Amino acid sequence: MAKKLSPWESQLLNVKKTCDLMGLEPSVYEVVSHPKAILKVALPLKMDDGTVKTFEGVRIHHNDARGPTKGGIRYHPNIDMDTEMALAAWMTWKNAVVNLPYGGGKGGINVDPKALSKGELERLTRMYAVAIANFVGVDLDVPAPDVGTNAQVMAWFIDEYYKVTGRITPGVITAKPISLGGSLGRNAATGRGCYFAAVEASKSYGIPLKGAKVSLQGYGNVALHAAYNFANAGSKIVSASDSKGGVYNKDGMDPWKLKEHKDKTGSVLGFKGAETISSADPITVDCDILCPAALQNAITTENASDVKAKLIIEGANGPTVPEADKILAEKDIIVVPDICANAGGVTVSYFEWVQNRQGFYWTEEEVDQRLERVMLKAFHDLKEQSDKYKVSLRTGAYVLSIGRVAEAMRLLGRI
Numbered sequence: 001m002a003k004k005l006s007p008w009e010s011q012l013l014n015v016k017k018t019c020d021l022m023g024l025e026p027s028v029y030e031v032v033s034h035p036k037a038i039l040k041v042a043l044p045l046k047m048d049d050g051t052v053k054t055f056e057g058v059r060i061h062h063n064d065a066r067g068p069t070k071g072g073i074r075y076h077p078n079i080d081m082d083t084e085m086a087l088a089a090w091m092t093w094k095n096a097v098v099n100l101p102y103g104g105g106k107g108g109i110n111v112d113p114k115a116l117s118k119g120e121l122e123r124l125t126r127m128y129a130v131a132i133a134n135f136v137g138v139d140l141d142v143p144a145p146d147v148g149t150n151a152q153v154m155a156w157f158i159d160e161y162y163k164v165t166g167r168i169t170p171g172v173i174t175a176k177p178i179s180l181g182g183s184l185g186r187n188a189a190t191g192r193g194c195y196f197a198a199v200e201a202s203k204s205y206g207i208p209l210k211g212a213k214v215s216l217q218g219y220g221n222v223a224l225h226a227a228y229n230f231a232n233a234g235s236k237i238v239s240a241s242d243s244k245g246g247v248y249n250k251d252g253m254d255p256w257k258l259k260e261h262k263d264k265t266g267s268v269l270g271f272k273g274a275e276t277i278s279s280a281d282p283i284t285v286d287c288d289i290l291c292p293a294a295l296q297n298a299i300t301t302e303n304a305s306d307v308k309a310k311l312i313i314e315g316a317n318g319p320t321v322p323e324a325d326k327i328l329a330e331k332d333i334i335v336v337p338d339i340c341a342n343a344g345g346v347t348v349s350y351f352e353w354v355q356n357r358q359g360f361y362w363t364e365e366e367v368d369q370r371l372e373r374v375m376l377k378a379f380h381d382l383k384e385q386s387d388k389y390k391v392s393l394r395t396g397a398y399v400l401s402i403g404r405v406a407e408a409m410r411l412l413g414r415i
């Protein structure tokens, strides 16, 4: 049996295949197969009960040829260096697909944030900010939230960063609360971007959105805003799920009422008029468009042959395992890959950074129009590459991004 690749190894394999397909000089792969810099820090936190517990923190710069590195801060009990390196590299590729002037980075702390008190979480975040202060910066590396962190964590982080540097530079971190320099439209941006990607794919492949049956795995930030946008375009939301289970109604469900129900009861389960299904069932229900927007590895070799959608918009990061991709391709299912489909979030983070640096803030309409332009252009650019090389949209996205990073490295004289 083939050895199961780690996230970093599987990322490298994709990159190597793409470099070979494009006939790039070997020095491109040589550079991008090593993260540029890694900072590991020990964070000895004084707990509420007076004991001291040490947590490990890390920040990674993968590649900065196209600009400052950018990527989230993850608080998770099972963070390992391999996954962090892969996540940092994916940010290099995602930022390049949507043509943002950024490289890729990532970081985090090996901690279960739910196991800490609010005070402990704040002290740990402040300690991390001090420990990595010289490794981040508006022109160096720009973090944002990721799994286990949120706008409040960003606020504690910049407060500490301001104290260390003696300068108020809100652009050092994005997805901040609006009152601290956050951008309008950031909260809805990833789901909205998924919708814009679907609009372009629907035009290219003749899959009308009006009346389309849409199924979503997850009903958190990304799925929710995607659902609102699809419903506004006349699509029917036939299925959604969360970690407790899922719901299905072939006639469609009102996504706003479903959100109200989830807020009240803690789950989509029990929504009026809908059948109960499992958390994983939205992947295989009868639908035209599938948006996996929960976790990685949702579409596998076990369920890929049962997928009925014509179009998949990858809201989550890494929802399709590579072997399942082959099965989807054999079934002629169009997959808009994560590094394009869910790039709306980092795109509006970039807008936030621009607004912070200008000290001039945009309306929600301006943010939205610019997001639409970026997503539309990214889709067309990657489709052009996929047509040119006769490969999937996913490989087309890698061709586009690796080509852009290689060009920057060549011009800088690094390769």
Ligand code: NAD
Pocket (backbone or CB within 6 Å): 190, 217, 218, 219, 220, 221, 222, 223, 241, 242, 243, 244, 279, 280, 293, 294, 295, 296, 315, 316, 317, 342, 343, 345, 346
């Ligand atoms: P979230 O925490 O708001 O929502 C996640 C949803 O998934 C929740 O409804 C949760 O109940 C559900 N879920 C968890 N386990 C599940 C399971 N086993 N089966 C079905 N549902 C399950 O997170 P989010 O911000 O919406 O992120 C979702 C995905 O999108 C993640 O992969 C994330 O990395 C990716 N992503 C998010 C953003 C962003 O801006 N929020 C940007 C890019 C990518």
